[in-house]
Amino acid sequence: MTHILQIDGLTKRFHDWERFSPRAKTVLDGISFEVAPGEIFGFLGPNGAGKTTTIKILMGIIRPTSGTARIMGHDIVEQSQQVKQRIGFLPENPYFYDYLSVGEFLTFCAALFGITGRAAAATTDRLLELVGMRHAARLPLRKCSKGMLQRTGIAQSLVNDPDFLVWDEPVSGLDPIGRKEIKDLMLELKRQGKTVFFSSHILPDAETLCDRVGIIVGGRMHRVGTLPELLKDSVSWVEVVAEGLPAGFAPAGAKTELIAGQSIIRLDDAAGLDGALKAIMQAGGAIVSVNPQRENLESYFARQVRSAGNL
């Protein structure tokens, strides 16, 4: 097994029978990508792009119209029982049985994996500790805040000590401290050798966490790769720092600012870099550094979505 998740030509069409419409709407249009063991993979896309639909298919909540998906080598439709033994799932905006307490809910989830009695109690305690909810074991779920529900959701996704975690918007609705804790937990799970596949709208978080990201737009996979791979061609401007240049020096197509005796030269077009460096040398300047300024994931993402005609 080289990939923990392998999606090939996954397609989903919905019929809107409630409106008596015979035409099917294509929500996923033949997406294909892979996730490697041990990586944190960010599944990014605007609202309605097909992220949650993909995740629902992977979890067996809905069925694909065509295409295949394999988790740890098992087909998600034909061998769903084998798959589900080894995965953990956090749904978007999780809502749980409000008549149960946090502890009762986790014990119930453990029972679905055949973990009962003392083992279930120990698992529940460990997970409550892990997500910082030990004090809330007896708290009814109906009284939990959104952040507490999110933590409970993460705890239940870990009840079977899964190898592969699928989290739908795990940090949405959390305060900055909560977000940091979940991000730290993701990194800890990665350190333990687990694979984390998560969808998110919060791109700076994805940027700091992900080994690779996939961008889905309008039901189609737009880009998949590591952040350096995706951003390598996205140099938006170049900053050259030089010393010993005469006052008012500025190469063609550049702006210069004098700060603490150093000239900070900004080139809006990276193609003009060679010419600018030559001009600096000819003017008797010494080059201190050349800093290509790349787009961050957020602006790259916005550009990709715009180019796909979705903004």
Next chain:
Amino acid sequence: MNRIWAIAANTFRETVRDRILYGLVIFALIVLPGSRLVISLSVGQEIRILKDFGYGAIALFGLLIAVISGTALLFKELDKRTIYVLVAKPVRRWELLVGKYFGLLATLLLAFLIMAATLAGTLLLLGGKADGLFWLTIAGLYLQLTVVTAVAILFSTLASPALGAVFTFCVYIAGTAADQLRLFADRMPGPVLRLAAKGVSYAIPNLQNFNFRTESVYGLPADPAKVWLMLLYAVLYAAFTLILASVILERKDLK
């Protein structure tokens, strides 16, 4: 089996913590002893009328619990999206339905025991007795609802709770007149219509198989063959209905 047990226990917990259920049982507990006021007008017939009234009340409250809970159980899971967490775990969809079914039967059993004990207590107060026929009649009413609950769960996979409840009530009413429906089907004009009407009349559960009220009220002996038929019929009909519900749920997108 562990998973079915866990889901059944969770469903039991859900329904016994439901305020509607509490309301129904408390109402039944008021109505059953309160029936003394009605029967005090019927000199010499008190015990018979109390039994008849009591069985009717237990059947009605049991039916309300079965229909309200049975048709809403799956809808609530889908509406609140709690089903996502269940389905993503190694729970087969038929296990989910069967677990919910047994959980609801456990709740019904608890409600039946409370109501039957109240009726038995009222009978004893009036000088009557809760004999074997009394408990057989209660068991018949309970088994009748095991079938109705399976029907309610089947409709919950197909329709909204309101529609499901209407359909289940219709099946219940038709089922309590199943023998008459079969006679009616025999008199339909034309072989095609007759066959179709006969098919429908046999698809509807014959709830008269579960009725021992006449024997209990008038002190007539119960036919042991009818007892066995009742048990077998309940098990087979409920099993078939749940298999059908599972096939439907298996193919359904849980949006």
